[in-house]
Amino acid sequence: MPFLLSSSAALFSISKALSCRTLTLLAANPRCQFSTAMSISLNSHAFAGNPSRLRTAKPSDPFSPNSAFQTLKTLLLSNSTHESFSPDFKVLPFRKGRPLVGSSGDSGSGGPNWRLGWLSLGECKVFLEKSEVSLVEDLLVYLGFKAEEDVVYWAIDVSEASGMVSELGSRQFSFVELRTLMVATDWADPISMGDLAVAGHARALLEWHATSRFCGYCGAKTVPMEAGRRKSCSNEMCKKRIYPRVDPVVIMLVIDKENDRALLSKQSRYVPRMWSCLAGFIEPGESLEEAVRRETLEETGVEVGEVVYHSSQPWPVAPGGIPCQLMVGFYAYAKSLDISVDKGELEDAQWHSREDVKKALTMAEYKKAQRTAAAKVDQICKGVEKSQSLTSDFNVESGELAPMFVPGPFAIAHHLISSWANQTMVNGAETLIKQPANSLSSL
Numbered sequence: 001m002p003f004l005l006s007s008s009a010a011l012f013s014i015s016k017a018l019s020c021r022t023l024t025l026l027a028a029n030p031r032c033q034f035s036t037a038m039s040i041s042l043n044s045h046a047f048a049g050n051p052s053r054l055r056t057a058k059p060s061d062p063f064s065p066n067s068a069f070q071t072l073k074t075l076l077l078s079n080s081t082h083e084s085f086s087p088d089f090k091v092l093p094f095r096k097g098r099p100l101v102g103s104s105g106d107s108g109s110g111g112p113n114w115r116l117g118w119l120s121l122g123e124c125k126v127f128l129e130k131s132e133v134s135l136v137e138d139l140l141v142y143l144g145f146k147a148e149e150d151v152v153y154w155a156i157d158v159s160e161a162s163g164m165v166s167e168l169g170s171r172q173f174s175f176v177e178l179r180t181l182m183v184a185t186d187w188a189d190p191i192s193m194g195d196l197a198v199a200g201h202a203r204a205l206l207e208w209h210a211t212s213r214f215c216g217y218c219g220a221k222t223v224p225m226e227a228g229r230r231k232s233c234s235n236e237m238c239k240k241r242i243y244p245r246v247d248p249v250v251i252m253l254v255i256d257k258e259n260d261r262a263l264l265s266k267q268s269r270y271v272p273r274m275w276s277c278l279a280g281f282i283e284p285g286e287s288l289e290e291a292v293r294r295e296t297l298e299e300t301g302v303e304v305g306e307v308v309y310h311s312s313q314p315w316p317v318a319p320g321g322i323p324c325q326l327m328v329g330f331y332a333y334a335k336s337l338d339i340s341v342d343k344g345e346l347e348d349a350q351w352h353s354r355e356d357v358k359k360a361l362t363m364a365e366y367k368k369a370q371r372t373a374a375a376k377v378d379q380i381c382k383g384v385e386k387s388q389s390l391t392s393d394f395n396v397e398s399g400e401l402a403p404m405f406v407p408g409p410f411a412i413a414h415h416l417i418s419s420w421a422n423q424t425m426v427n428g429a430e431t432l433i434k435q436p437a438n439s440l441s442s443l
Helices: 002-010 065-077 121-130 163-169 178-184 190-211 288-300 354-360 363-381 412-421
Strands: 024-026 039-041 088-095 098-106 112-116 140-146 151-157 173-175 222-225 230-233 247-256 261-266 278-281 304-315 325-334 348-353
Touching: 065 140, 088 121, 088 163, 088 173, 088 190, 098 178, 098 190, 098 363, 112 190, 112 363, 121 163, 140 190, 151 190, 163 173, 173 363, 178 190, 178 363, 190 304, 247 288, 247 304, 247 412, 261 288, 261 354, 261 412, 278 288, 288 304, 288 325, 304 412, 325 412, 348 354, 354 412
Parallel strands: 088 151, 247 325
Antiparallel strands: 024 039, 088 098, 098 112, 098 173, 140 151, 222 230, 247 261, 247 278, 261 348, 304 325
């Protein structure tokens, strides 16, 4: 693949300088990996820890959004995309919300890993021209940079360039659903975790651009500003500034301290037998704690008292085309125990004992799902996709269906549930539940 030689190398470049992010599996028997009674500790949640956004560049810095955008304009106006200029530009194409990825092949017992399909500016321009689409600066959205690698990263929506699918497919690259990549990501692989965070950030920005084409005040068209990090109304009488939206959502594990139980719910859209935390959007004029109490009461009839922050997670794979969600996780302590389920919101909600919740943390099955999804991505990139379902039932190692399970380690719900389930009791009190706000060590 001589034409994509530079971009193939770039598949691995964005995360070389990632700080080591390890996956810790805690079990009674440390030699028994992926048992059914483990918790996972990550330095950051999936979609967080973006390696290309470690710091904000100064305006005079060539890596800053405005400086990089001026260089981009100069190159495109001069009809030059020479690869030797500094900084180097790498572009991540998206098609209908799906990032371009390639497979790194089999990495041993863990199976294949996926990598983002970075293109050079010149390659992107050529591919677009073959689909009769001109590459102009306003199509590109600034993602971040890696100064030590002298690279600035951009994203672009190429949904109108249908010819790119076959062109890139012949070189074993494909546009893959972000949710599929989420499941396929190896939690122990810092490069994959970094790529997932970059892809999530890019999808949220591109989706915001697609849905903010007109000014909400006067209806005039909007134009990108600051390398796509904001927009401005084109109406000279209006000129409103429009910034990327973030939709905060509270997600909470409701706990019955007295009986050592947790309240879990299920929805009709869930995979059969999957239970998870309660969640809901924050309303205007409402605090996070108030949203936790209101949503719990509305959906289950359970009254909540104390609310304790756990951690937060960007969630660009939410259903309904809302990729700008920020999940804000809490523990919530119940003041009442009777459940009255709002059937319009939930299929069911029940109290579950700590032991039952521990059994639902089927780590071996999460790893099976990860490997299955990784193999699926590998097949997609090689053009030999098979009809494999990523939402099939998880089985316990004996081959029997587990009575219940909870979301996998890619979701904040998993870490809320698993950190509670694996806590110990000291003098009748739970430990490690109130962690520092800046700590993710016990996710």
